[in-house]
Amino acid sequence: MATNGDLNRKLRMALVGGGSGSFIGRVHATAAVLDNRAALVAGALSSNPERAKASAPDYDIPEARAYGSVAEMLEKENALPEDQRIDFVSVATPNFTHFEIAKAAVEAGFNVICDKPMTFDLAQAEELLKVVEGSSAVFAVSHNYTGYPLVRQARAMVQNGDLGEINAIRVQYIQGWLRSKLEDSDQKQAAWRTDPKKSGAAGCFGDIATHAYNLGRYITGLLPEEISCHLRTFVPGRALDDYGTAIIKFENGALGTVTASQISHGRENDVMVEIDGTKASLLWRQENPNEMIVRANGEPHKIYTRDPNAPYMTELGAAACRLPSGHPEAFFEAFANVYRSSYDAMAARALGQSFEKKDTIYPNVYDGVEGMYFVQQCVASSQENGVWLPLKHAAARR
Missing domain, CATH: 3.30.360.10 (Dihydrodipicolinate Reductase; domain 2)
Incomplete structure (x- = not known):
């Protein structure tokens, strides 16, 4: 079977967060690629630009796509040819940063998988919901126990x-x-x-x-x-x-x-x-x-x-x-199932097909x-x- 069905390629992932000392960033990176349906190709791994770029080799992210900030990443990725730029952004940072990162990624045209809780407060969550509903983006929230x-x-x-x-x-x-x-x-x-x-x-x-x-x-x-x-x-x-x-x-x-x-x-x-x-x-x-x-x-x-x-x-x-x-399956596999079910929607979007946004197997922006x-x-x-x-x-x- 072709990778991601008719899309016939891996989805390209960018990781935000996950720099030195991070637990959940490594979990996201591992779960995302477990089924060979995605590849981690870019990242803004820390709010500190030097630490962000220094952490890139830990994830095998090439120097040219190891960005010092989320803004730089979104701008430069959007400037790449369509067959090279990222498909989705995984947000693995502390709560108070989720809203700005996720909102900017959706507005830049990218799909998002965001760590929980989705935002800092309800007002941000409700605003983010409007942004997602006004876009064609796939938006998942990593309630991994599901x-x-x-x-x-x-x-x-x-x-x-x-x-x-x-x-x-x-x-x-x-x-x-x-x-x-x-x-x-x-x-x-x-x-x-x-x-x-x-x-x-x-x-x-x-x-x-x-x-x-x-x-x-x-x-x-x-x-x-x-x-x-x-x-x-x-x-x-x-x-x-x-x-x-x-x-x-x-x-x-x-x-x-x-x-x-x-x-x-x-x-x-x-x-x-x-x-x-x-x-x-x-x-x-x-x-x-x-x-x-x-x-x-x-x-x-x-x-x-x-x-x-x-x-x-x-x-x-x-x-x-x-x-x-x-043969026991556990935390990484469960986390990967959230990714895997969202990939079906991402592949459909990339092919110009319709997909469900609210009644999904994976937790989504409404759950957030x-x-x-x-x-x-x-x-x-x-x-x-x-x-x-x-x-x-x-x-x-x-």
Whole structure:
């Protein structure tokens, strides 16, 4: 089969961020090329021009396309012949920079894959949505947990009615790495995540609760109605929350909870989702991603393993698998599935074909807006001692 179908070539990628000391930049670069459908050819790898160019050899980016700024990159890439210039820009930078980079890239005519949360605040997210809607660009948000095969299996099972009507959703994301005040040291990742000028109005809830909320929405498709939230800062002197719990009322009457922590001793990246339906319930954990438990009263508990050839796998779940059963697939592969599903739309755009922009398998700009509305309403509710506030945004998708 030709690379990217009728397009018959690799998509050309530019990376923004990912310079020395970056974690997520390397993840983006690895996931993007995992399926041999894209090549990293250009980048503006740091806000410091010297560091940006010095980091280029780490990614095998040629010197001529190692840019000192995003503005320079967009201008010079647009000046290249169409068969050489980039197709998309991956944004792997701190929250407060996302909006300007993504907006400029879309306005320059390029597709975008943006790290989450999508922007610094809701106003920026809503403005970015208008820019994307006014363009022909593909816009994805890297809520990578949606890419796990058994998460997509769970989504299809809910859509097929296997769980019955959904009554409850419990999602958590529990970490412990910020139990001590790392931001007072030279820990780069802690410093910007706990800084209101760079992370926004929320700390833990902006950083990881957005993943948890998105996961529940992605699997169930339930539309939220109201939210009540309590955020806490347990490490003395920290400027933003490091723990919190939200209760969500959904339109169908279901209740949901989102709990996030970055101060729980010994916890690493424990993303867990439980969904209770009238017919059955399911449980999936990111730290054991190749198994999902499905339970029904009076029946033995069922353990679904990631197996692309198993008859119980749905088409959506099986399509997200790369390896035979028993060979673990995990974080990079899930991240790559977000890229892979967006590539189908990018290839269609390059061929002048139509493509879906809202009802997509990959998280998109609408999900990004929802995430920022979630953060805003959680902060506002917590400031008023957990008052109930509306949560359904006009951009919400099923």
